[in-house]
Amino acid sequence: MLQHLTQALFPLLSLIVLGAVLGRKTDFFDGKALSGLVTTVGVPALLLHSVLSMELGIVQMGNLVGLTLAWLVAMALITAAVLKLAGLPVRSYLPALVHPNTGNTGIPVCLALFGPQSIGLAMVISSVIQVSHFTLGIGCLSGRFSLRALLKNGPVLALLAGAGLLAFDANLPVPVMTTLDMLGAITVPIMLMQLGSSIANLKLSGARDMVRPVAFSVYRPLGGLALAWVLLLVWPLDGLQAQVFLVQCAMPVAVMSYVLSVRYQGPSKDIALMIPLSLAVSLGITIAFALA
Template identity: 75%
Template sequence: MIQQLTEALFPVLSLIVLGAVLGRKTDFFSGPSLSGLVTTVGIPALLLHSVLTMDMNIWGMGEVIVLTLVWLGIMSLVTAGLLAVAGLPVRSYLPALVHPNTGNMGIPVCYALFGPQSLGLAMVISSVIQVSHFTLGIGCLSGKFSFRALIKNGPVLALIAGAILLAAEIRLPSPVMTTLDMLGSITVPVMLMQLGASIANLNLSRVRDMVRPLAFSFYRPLGGLLIAWLLLLVWPLEGMQAQVFMIQCAMPVAVMSYVLAVKYRGPAEDVAVTIPLSLVVSIGIVVGFSLVN
């Protein structure tokens, strides 16, 4: 089990380190163009390909989507309340503390713990979170929410198209699926290297600069796990499905939260520092799950 977890996490950590080296030595990650490519092309392709390749019927998919949306709503309300009590700007920090890294972290971790039968559920949860980045996340950071912008949003359209094709039992031609797979494959590596470049260029001159990210790094995985557990008490899932749901909700701060914080001039440095710190906490939770199961 430890070997499987190491194999799942090694590529993620390696890409972050590579991005840190390139961020110090080159200007590959300066400017918004690379982030724009990922958010407008890579993520929609990745979402559509994931939905069309998962082993789950439309009704099971619908239940998981609704459950994840309920979790997002509760997590958002609790987090907003805590931020307000702490005197921190709610709109600036809410997206990062609510959205877990269910994609490039959650999916491989679930595979390592539960095998290929967990991938469909993990991908559906990840798809909902990705869409939330571009609704709740952008709405908070930009201060604007437009239904017109929502229905024109690439990830939203990709998820809707995938659900329609899945419900109609329509299979896209193999060359189209291969194209989607290739386009989606650019997303995770670029995002992880961008994160590494940002961490490498941080300027934290005082110890107290770490206090807030350290608190956030514990809250994101542990708070998400607790709310997921409480929600499953009233909305139970089967054994493996419940465990996958809790693991996904306990993942660290998402890399996409950092990408959006940079794009909309949010607290990018705090988010960047919180990601690796919360990763350590999430790994501890995952190890605990592996030992119990």
């Protein structure tokens, strides 16, 4: 049992720590170039290759997308009610508490726990969350919706392309699939190291009120997991799909929420503190899945 747990978490934690060290000691993660490479090339290639490689038809894929959307709507409504009861600004905190880090944390966690066959499923869920970042996230924090940004989003386009190919039962040539596989292989390690670098360089000196960030850090993964479990009772999925869905919904506060909060003058200090705290809670959930 201990060996299985170590094997599942060691690569994940090692790359996060390596990213934290490199983020402190080097300028490898400075600027937008590396992040842009992953977003515009690596993630779309990984998503398209994973969707076309997994044994998941268009109906099953639509079912997973539909359940993820239902979870997002329910999570947003419940969180909005919680924030109103707490007397806090809904638009400022809602995106961070709703959106899990399904990308640079969730995908590697699913890979470690369930193997390569889970990547496609994790990527489908992550793509839906990314769409929500550009709709619910930016809409809440800025007060406006950017259709142009959504249509230029590489993972969204890759998801649509994969769905179209699955719908027509079309296969890409082997050399093209190999190219997508090679491009996608850069994605997970870089995302993990970027996460480590982001956490290591967060400036938390202004976060004096610890009660609220700690409470939200527990709410984000545990609330997401509980809601996912309830939804699966009325909208069941197959074994692996259900496991991946539960894990993805239990991921920590997304780094993207911090980035958007800084850009649109949101509560960035609180959200910065919530990222590492909620990550600790999510890793505890991951350990429970590994031991199960």
